[in-house]
Amino acid sequence: TGKVQAGLLTDFRRTFSWNVGVPKRTVLTLAFPAPGLRATTALDTCPGVHKYSFTTTSAAGEQTQTAYCGNGPLSQLTFPGTTSLVVGVPEGEELKADAFTATVTPSEIWSAYVTPDPDTLIKLSREGKEPDCEVCVDQKCDPMRVTLLKPTNASVEFGCPRPQDLYKVEVNQDI
Numbered sequence: 001t002g003k004v005q006a007g008l009l010t011d012f013r014r015t016f017s018w019n020v021g022v023p024k025r026t027v028l029t030l031a032f033p034a035p036g037l038r039a040t041t042a043l044d045t046c047p048g049v050h051k052y053s054f055t056t057t058s059a060a061g062e063q064t065q066t067a068y069c070g071n072g073p074l075s076q077l078t079f080p081g082t083t084s085l086v087v088g089v090p091e092g093e094e095l096k097a098d099a100f101t102a103t104v105t106p107s108e109i110w111s112a113y114v115t116p117d118p119d120t121l122i123k124l125s126r127e128g129k130e131p132d133c134e135v136c137v138d139q140k141c142d143p144m145r146v147t148l149l150k151p152t153n154a155s156v157e158f159g160c161p162r163p164q165d166l167y168k169v170e171v172n173q174d175i
Contacts, residue, residue, distance in 0.1 A: 001098050001099075001100070001102070002016075002018050002030075002085070002098070003099065004016055004095050004096075006094065007094070010094060012091060013091045015086060015087070015089070016086070016089065017084065017085070017087075020084070021082045022082055023104070024159075025106060025109070027079070028079045028080075028102060028103075029078045030076060030077050030079070030083075030085070030100045031075060031100060031101045031103070032075055033098065033099075036071075036073055036075040039068055039072075040067050041067060042065060044067065044069060046069035046088070048090060048093075049071045049090070049093075050088065050093065050095060052068040052069070052085065053065065053066075053067050053085070053087075054067070055083065056082070056083045056084075057081050057082045057083075058143075080132040107159050107160065108161035109157055110158040110160070110161060110163050113153050113155055113156070114156050115152065115154070119174040119175075120171060120174075121171075121172040122147070122148040123145065123146075123169070124147075124156070125145035125167065125168060125170070126144060126145070126166045126168065132159075133160035133163060133166055134158070134159045135167065136159070
């Protein structure tokens with residue numbers, strides 16, 4: 001739980017920061033007390049309400065920033081990696097003592113066993129880096145590409161629920 005000290009310097013505009021680390025292949029969910037949040041832009045100042053800024057770091061080290069204002073319909077947000085949260089609180093306003101609750105759950109994994117035919121090369125690759133996902137063959141992982149060379153039963157796992165939307169498959173066979 002992200003806790004704050006009640007009544008701390010309420011005559012000033014304050015900024016509270018938390019860095020929430022999570023293990024690989026997990027998802028971070030932050031739940032907020034009512035009233036919730038509403039999506040906004042980094043440029044919005046959120047007059048009269050708290051401003052929430054999130055920076056999420058993917059498994060590949062890429063950072064994504066999002067912003068929200070208080071008093072909205074969203075009661076929870078989910079992030080695919082380590083997340084930094086900064087809350088700006090206007091002068092005279094209070095941030096609830098339990099500012100948020102964090103839970104970590106395993107990422108959805110898609111897996112299969114693949115046995116290439118002899119003299120067959122299978123390449124799994126993708127173009128973009130978003131959303132956060134990686135492909136693993138026999139527990140060796142890469143967010144962008146892997147190649148299956150040996151005609152053995154290989155365990156292939158993707159760290160996201162719909163890898164077919166991100167990755168392409170090339171099958172090359174020597175004849």
